[in-house]
Amino acid sequence: MKVLLVEDEQSMLFTLSNLLKHRGYEVIAAHSAEKGLEELGDDQVDLVISDLRLPGMDGISLITEVRERCEDVVPIIISAYGTLGNAIDALKLSVCDFLRKPFDLSTFEETLSRAEQRRNQLLAYKKYVLDLKENLLGEERRRTMLSRFVAKHVVDRIMSSGELPARAGQTQKVSVLFADISDFTGLSEKLDQKSLVFIVNTFYAALENVMVQYGGSLDKFMGDGIMMVFGNSTTAQENASHALEAAVQIQGKMDEIRRELQRFELPEISIHIGVCTGMATACSIGTEKCLAYTHIGDAVNLAKRLQELAGPGEVLVSEATVNELADSVDSIPGLGGLHPLPPLAIKGRKGQVVVYRAEFAIPHSNGK
Numbered sequence: 001m002k003v004l005l006v007e008d009e010q011s012m013l014f015t016l017s018n019l020l021k022h023r024g025y026e027v028i029a030a031h032s033a034e035k036g037l038e039e040l041g042d043d044q045v046d047l048v049i050s051d052l053r054l055p056g057m058d059g060i061s062l063i064t065e066v067r068e069r070c071e072d073v074v075p076i077i078i079s080a081y082g083t084l085g086n087a088i089d090a091l092k093l094s095v096c097d098f099l100r101k102p103f104d105l106s107t108f109e110e111t112l113s114r115a116e117q118r119r120n121q122l123l124a125y126k127k128y129v130l131d132l133k134e135n136l137l138g139e140e141r142r143r144t145m146l147s148r149f150v151a152k153h154v155v156d157r158i159m160s161s162g163e164l165p166a167r168a169g170q171t172q173k174v175s176v177l178f179a180d181i182s183d184f185t186g187l188s189e190k191l192d193q194k195s196l197v198f199i200v201n202t203f204y205a206a207l208e209n210v211m212v213q214y215g216g217s218l219d220k221f222m223g224d225g226i227m228m229v230f231g232n233s234t235t236a237q238e239n240a241s242h243a244l245e246a247a248v249q250i251q252g253k254m255d256e257i258r259r260e261l262q263r264f265e266l267p268e269i270s271i272h273i274g275v276c277t278g279m280a281t282a283c284s285i286g287t288e289k290c291l292a293y294t295h296i297g298d299a300v301n302l303a304k305r306l307q308e309l310a311g312p313g314e315v316l317v318s319e320a321t322v323n324e325l326a327d328s329v330d331s332i333p334g335l336g337g338l339h340p341l342p343p344l345a346i347k348g349r350k351g352q353v354v355v356y357r358a359e360f361a362i363p364h365s366n367g368k
Contacts, residue, residue, distance in 0.1 A: 001046040001116065002026040006036040006062060007078065008054050016049070019105060023112065033057035037065060044070050046119050047112075052079035072126065074119045076111060171281040174231035175243035175321060176300050177216070178307035179207060179250060182270040184224040195266055200224055203269070206257050210249045214242040219294055225307075229280070229295050240277045240324040241332060247273045247315045248334040248358060254313070274306030276318035305346045306355060315358035316341075322356050336361040 003025045007013040010031065017029045028045065030036035033054050048066045050059040057065075063075045080101040099111055181187070181203060188196060204226065211218060211228050219227040230243040250273065258268045278299030286292050299320070306316040322329070322338055329338060336359040343352035 001119065002028070002044070003047040003049060004028045004030075004036055004040055004045045004066060006030050006033055006048075006050040006054065006059070008032065008051055015105075016108065019108065020112075023109075033059070033062035033065075036062065040066070040069070042069075045073055047074050047076065047115055049076045049078065052077050072119075072122050074115045074122065076115055170283075171279055171297070172231055173236045173239070173278065174229050174280050174295065174299065175236075175240045175275060175277040175324075176219075176280065176295065176303035177228040177230070177243050177247055177273060177275050178225060178303050179228075179247075179271050179273045180222075180225035180307055182272050182312040187267065187269070191266070195264075198264065199261060199266060199269060202257055202260055203271070206253045207250055210246050210253065213249070214246040216242065216246055220292070227295075227300075227304075229282075231280075231282075236277065237324050237326065237328060240321050241328050243275050243277070244315075244317060244321065244325065244335065244358070245332050247275050247317075248332060248360065251313060251315060251358075251360065252334055252362075270312035272307055272310035272312055273315040274303045274308070274310055274317075275315065275321055276300075276303035276306060277321040277324045278302070278318075301348070302346065302353070305348075309344065309346075309355075310357075317356045317358060319354040319356070334361050335359070 001024075003020055005013065005017055005020065005027055006029075007016065008031050013029055013031060017027050020027045025047075028036065028039045028043075030039050033050070034056055036050075045066070048063055048070075050062050052059040054062070059077055059079070063073075063077075066073055067075075076099065078099045078101060099108065181200070187199070191199075200223075203224075204221065207226055207228075208218075210216075214230070215232050216228040216230045217232065219229050228243070228246065230239040230246070233239045233242060250271070254269075254271065261268065276299045278297065280295040280297035280299045282293070282295050284293055285296070299318075302318055306318060310316040317338060325332075329335065338356040339359050341355045341357055344355050346353045
């Protein structure tokens with residue numbers, strides 16, 4: 001440890017300086033506050049031991065000055081004049097000890113031991129606060145990073161438990177939405193990679209805002225497509241309603257997206273959407289070294305098939321979603337109705353499937 005010792009009595013300055021050096025301290029010794037500050041310069045000290053009454057600047061003023069330079073310094077005051085006012089001033093500066101002259105060396109050594117303990121406690125507390133701050137910042141960084149890959153409620157679960165979602169997962173009724181850019185292969189043949197990335201990111205940015213607005217969770221990006229899951233609401237009907245509302249709003253935003261692309265002389269795009277309601281399992285899949293959090297199940301598969309069957313600018317909706325919505329269909333903003341299509345044959349499924357096409361209250365361009 002390093003100590004600044006200021007004492008105007010030369011004999012005491014010499015005695016205390018030697019004792020401190022014997023205990024292993026690096027000592028800056030001075031007979032006045034001004035000289036002590038000059039000797040200290042920009043250095044840091046652990047302790048400051050000062051007589052209260054000094055020629056020129058007094059001990060209280062000295063400690064105040066040193067504390068501005070060394071915020072964790074532990075002060076000790078020495079004085080033959082122990083008044084109440086002096087004691088109050090010392091308390092304001094969190095002085096570790098107030099030694100009355102005369103005192104013997106054993107008392108001084110006991111005072112030093114208490115000061116060393118105080119200093120160690122201060123350093124330990126400061127380290128604790130810094131570690132706590134770093135842990136909080138680290139947690140926030142981890143939360144932010146995780147939020148880029150999985151839904152907020154999943155992040156909250158991981159951060160609170162410290163564990164990844166179980167491989168087996170949790171099965172519940174959800175509504176799934178797939179959205180995909182129409183004829184992206186054709187665009188890829190005509191445009192450079194930079195333009196393609198810009199188009200996809202513009203598309204994703206618009207979708208993200210809608211997803212957040214309606215309480216959806218991002219399951220995955222798939223090149224030029226996206227999968228959202230709506231399963232956080234109180235009822236399955238609300239989840240279905242939010243999924244269809246999101247689909248309608250996404251199609252409604254396409255004119256805005258096209259205008260943005262036109263600003264950069266990029267071609268118009270259209271998207272096609274599929275929505276399905278049913279049971280799905282949220283789980284971690286992959287290997288020990290590479291995991292992905294996703295939803296799997298029949299509802300996911302059918303939503304994807306409906307998206308593939310939908311034409312540019314269309315939203316196809318499963319019968320299960322329509323049944324779940326019941327009378328709430330009329331309350332969905334921007335939705336003009338649900339038009340039943342002739343039963344469709346779906347790849348990989350037995351029999352035919354009843355499907356509905358969303359009609360929009362305000363007709364919009366399909367980009368073609």
